[in-house]
Amino acid sequence: MLGEFDLVEPTSVAEASEVLARHGDAARIYAGGTELILAMKEGLIRYDYLVNVKTIPGLAGVRVNDDGTLRIGGATSHRALERDPLVRERFPVIARMESDVANVRVREVGTLGGNLCFAEPHADPGTLLMLFDATVRIERKGGARTIPLEQLFVGPFETCLEPDEVLTEIVVPPLPVHSGSAYLKFGFLERPSVGVGVAVTTDDGRVREARIAVGCVGPVPRRMREAEAALAGQTAAESRNTLAEAGRIAARASDAITDLHGSADYKEHLVGVLLRRAFEQALASSDGSGAP
Numbered sequence: 001m002l003g004e005f006d007l008v009e010p011t012s013v014a015e016a017s018e019v020l021a022r023h024g025d026a027a028r029i030y031a032g033g034t035e036l037i038l039a040m041k042e043g044l045i046r047y048d049y050l051v052n053v054k055t056i057p058g059l060a061g062v063r064v065n066d067d068g069t070l071r072i073g074g075a076t077s078h079r080a081l082e083r084d085p086l087v088r089e090r091f092p093v094i095a096r097m098e099s100d101v102a103n104v105r106v107r108e109v110g111t112l113g114g115n116l117c118f119a120e121p122h123a124d125p126g127t128l129l130m131l132f133d134a135t136v137r138i139e140r141k142g143g144a145r146t147i148p149l150e151q152l153f154v155g156p157f158e159t160c161l162e163p164d165e166v167l168t169e170i171v172v173p174p175l176p177v178h179s180g181s182a183y184l185k186f187g188f189l190e191r192p193s194v195g196v197g198v199a200v201t202t203d204d205g206r207v208r209e210a211r212i213a214v215g216c217v218g219p220v221p222r223r224m225r226e227a228e229a230a231l232a233g234q235t236a237a238e239s240r241n242t243l244a245e246a247g248r249i250a251a252r253a254s255d256a257i258t259d260l261h262g263s264a265d266y267k268e269h270l271v272g273v274l275l276r277r278a279f280e281q282a283l284a285s286s287d288g289s290g291a292p
């Protein structure tokens, strides 16, 4: 049962931060509430004050800079991202991933900022956005910092945010020209068991750069740089021969853990399978020689 709490509706990030700082552990940011309210109803956590960041003007929304960089407000819902014409046109892989998060009721109110800040390991956006070298802007009263998204995740349900900090923006640079990308996931429970994102940039028939991110299987989503290096510089044909080895490297580096979603061995196997499929899809959409 949900206990009593005060709902604070700030009109600026500074005001939200001030309330959070004033009440310490008794206060928490509230966006869509799809995680927070659930955990409070279960009695797992309790707060006297919930600070609703959705009332802050300008914190939800999407825009694309002249250089093609996508800027997503921290309180933007999954549904808004899934439907946004600019995201669908310029970052279709993100729109597709968002359209497959949870169910439409959760997507309608759940926000990207809430998803990232909850740091539940079985989530999709963090893994995919890492492929783009996304950064996040974090603000508090009197200061702001921008960090790579990879650094946000410290452990399961743990980020590097201070209690009075608000994630205000996710900044997603475009991939280089001649790039293709794909995000694939597998799961049989409510949330994904394994998620793999791949971006491939081709140049004259070669893989100039491969980016690989793996999520859900271990404590935090991660870029797999050793596996990426194994594929870089190869022709499409050579890279296909290297995929099994790249899959093994990524599986080892993913720190897979055994849980309700499956054994660590099983998840490692799936990392290899999804990596190979995602690589093929990314290559095929990269204007490179991989197109069927």
Ligand SMILES: Cc1cc2nc3c(=O)[nH]c(=O)nc-3n(C[C@H](O)[C@H](O)[C@H](O)COP(=O)(O)OP(=O)(O)OC[C@H]3O[C@@H](n4cnc5c(N)ncnc54)[C@H](O)[C@@H]3O)c2cc1C
Binding pocket: 028, 029, 030, 031, 032, 033, 034, 035, 036, 037, 053, 074, 075, 100, 101, 102, 103, 106, 109, 110, 111, 112, 113, 114, 115, 116, 117, 118, 122, 123, 124, 125, 161, 165, 166, 167, 168, 190, 191, 192
């Ligand atoms: C049934 C179900 C199925 C799901 N399936 C999937 C799935 O397939 N894939 C997937 O990726 N996710 C899945 N999810 C997770 C879902 O995406 C998240 O619940 C949602 O994105 C969280 O957003 P929210 O706005 O509701 O966060 P809230 O519940 O409001 O907040 C979550 C946490 O983030 C903090 N927070 C929120 N916004 C900010 C901010 N701007 N700055 C700092 N801290 C902040 C809050 O203090 C809280 O600790 C599922 C959830 C449910 C309930």
